[in-house]
Amino acid sequence: MTSVREFWAARALLPSGWADAVRIAVDAAGFIASVEPGAPPGAARRLPGHVIPGVPNLHSHAFQRAMAGGAERRSPAGHDSFWTWRETMYRFVARFSPEDAEAVAAQLYAECLEHGFTSIAEFHYLHHQPDGTPYADPAEMAKRHLAAARRAGIGITMLPSLYRHGGIFGKEPHQGQRRFLNDIDGFCRIVEATRAAVDGDPQASAGLAPHSLRAVTPAMLQALADFDGPIHIHAAEQPKEVEECLAATGARPVRWLLDNMPLDRRWVLIHATHLDAGEVRDLAKTGAVAGLCPTTEASLGDGIFRLPGFLAEGGRIGIGTDSHVGTAPAFELRQLETSQRLRDHARAVATGDQNPHPGRTLLDGVLAGGAQASGRNLGAIAPGLRADLVELDDTHPLLLGRAADALLDAWVFSGQGNPVRTTVCGGKVVVEAGRHVRAMAIRDDFARAMRRLLDG
Ligand code: NGQ
Numbered sequence: 001m002t003s004v005r006e007f008w009a010a011r012a013l014l015p016s017g018w019a020d021a022v023r024i025a026v027d028a029a030g031f032i033a034s035v036e037p038g039a040p041p042g043a044a045r046r047l048p049g050h051v052i053p054g055v056p057n058l059h060s061h062a063f064q065r066a067m068a069g070g071a072e073r074r075s076p077a078g079h080d081s082f083w084t085w086r087e088t089m090y091r092f093v094a095r096f097s098p099e100d101a102e103a104v105a106a107q108l109y110a111e112c113l114e115h116g117f118t119s120i121a122e123f124h125y126l127h128h129q130p131d132g133t134p135y136a137d138p139a140e141m142a143k144r145h146l147a148a149a150r151r152a153g154i155g156i157t158m159l160p161s162l163y164r165h166g167g168i169f170g171k172e173p174h175q176g177q178r179r180f181l182n183d184i185d186g187f188c189r190i191v192e193a194t195r196a197a198v199d200g201d202p203q204a205s206a207g208l209a210p211h212s213l214r215a216v217t218p219a220m221l222q223a224l225a226d227f228d229g230p231i232h233i234h235a236a237e238q239p240k241e242v243e244e245c246l247a248a249t250g251a252r253p254v255r256w257l258l259d260n261m262p263l264d265r266r267w268v269l270i271h272a273t274h275l276d277a278g279e280v281r282d283l284a285k286t287g288a289v290a291g292l293c294p295t296t297e298a299s300l301g302d303g304i305f306r307l308p309g310f311l312a313e314g315g316r317i318g319i320g321t322d323s324h325v326g327t328a329p330a331f332e333l334r335q336l337e338t339s340q341r342l343r344d345h346a347r348a349v350a351t352g353d354q355n356p357h358p359g360r361t362l363l364d365g366v367l368a369g370g371a372q373a374s375g376r377n378l379g380a381i382a383p384g385l386r387a388d389l390v391e392l393d394d395t396h397p398l399l400l401g402r403a404a405d406a407l408l409d410a411w412v413f414s415g416q417g418n419p420v421r422t423t424v425c426g427g428k429v430v431v432e433a434g435r436h437v438r439a440m441a442i443r444d445d446f447a448r449a450m451r452r453l454l455d456g
Pocket residue numbers: 061086212234237296300322323
């Protein structure tokens with residue numbers, strides 16, 4: 001990976017809007033030192049297309065990349081659902097060695113970079129050995145994900161997940177969940193070791209992830225709630241979990257969180273699919289991020305997020321690729337907008353009088369919300385933020401003849417091609433001519449891991 005100190009973008013999306021001939025200087029730690037529009041390229045590395053900020057991916061279970069496309073088949077009993085997919089996932093997760101986890105994660109992260117994601121929030125619960133015993137280093141698996149991120153050159157927010165129960169508020173766990181389980185003390189050891197492993201690395205940080213209201217107790221949530229950093233939790237993805245939460249607590253999951261937890265800008269509610277109008281309004285007011293994973297939510301039959309109401313109330317959104325049936329920001333944004341259209345028989349949903357382009361509106365939203373969810377300084381081309389840049393090739397057939405916000409619409413809403421030509425992450429060029437600079441070696445290791453996982 002080449003470290004360049006200066007880039008020059010023919011056109012770049014800055015906080016103030018599109019600007020031409022933009023010179024971007026990067027400091028030794030990979031942060032943007034200065035941004036100068038209307039500047040000559042000089043000796044800077046030229047990015048002749050449209051340059052946008054790298055997109056943060058706010059939700060990943062990296063190991064699931066190895067299942068993508070392989071869990072679609074009807075089961076003998078039929079009635080397939082999120083819950084039968086989860087059984088398949090539990091059987092598959094039993095096979096992963098630390099080496100497999102690292103190889104699969106590196107492949108995923110390289111693919112994400114090739115499509116314009118430059119940061120990943122790894123919601124990590126695959127902690128232990130297959131029989132549930134901790135590894136000699138309890139943070140072995142977390143460190144494998146950090147190693148994969150470093151190899152691929154993507155920024156990472158490592159989110160060790162607390163998983164203790166198998167159903168709302170204290171049900172005993174399922175056999176298939178053995179590798180995930182910790183009590184608070186075991187979890188704290190993993191968190192401490194993860195924090196030590198990211199310390200001093202400008203590309204990595206750590207947060208917390210109580211898995212869901214199904215996996216922790218209110219007391220556990222309370223114990224984590226004063227953490228000064230990102231707190232991610234799955235919430236209200238499936239109707240059944242809403243029903244179970246109502247039965248156990250008298251409140252829907254997001255209402256329960258609103259009433260019992262200090263929801264604010266630190267919090268990220270992953271999915272937040274099944275909300276009533278009051279939850280939409282009140283969640284938006286907290287400043288928490290709704291962590292939307294549109295291609296996974298479609299794949300698992302979750303439901304459709306209430307985007308128009310949430311945006312109208314000033315709600316913050318970000319996107320994640322979760323189970324990795326998609327690995328491209330453009331596909332997540334398209335699925336997000338087109339699912340609204342299918343439900344509401346409408347078009348141009350994520351727009352307003354001042355923002356007629358859904359591609360631009362959605363990109364602006366998920367840059368801000370994704371940056372917030374990452375807990376790191378990124379999400380825009382501005383001094384002090386990570387030098388995360390994505391160059392879209394405006395001579396690509398998909399984008400030809402389009403410019404500025406109309407080009408973003410074309411990127412999101414047309415075709416299957418990938419016009420990302422160059423990705424810069426933390427000042428390093430990690431994708432050149434559309435290919436990750438270590439694509440071959442990473443893919444070879446991934447192929448070996450897949451053989452082990454599928455034959456095993
Ligand atoms: C997960 N995935 O943790 O990987 C979950 C499934 C669960 C999604 N929700 C397991 N997409 O929620 O219990």
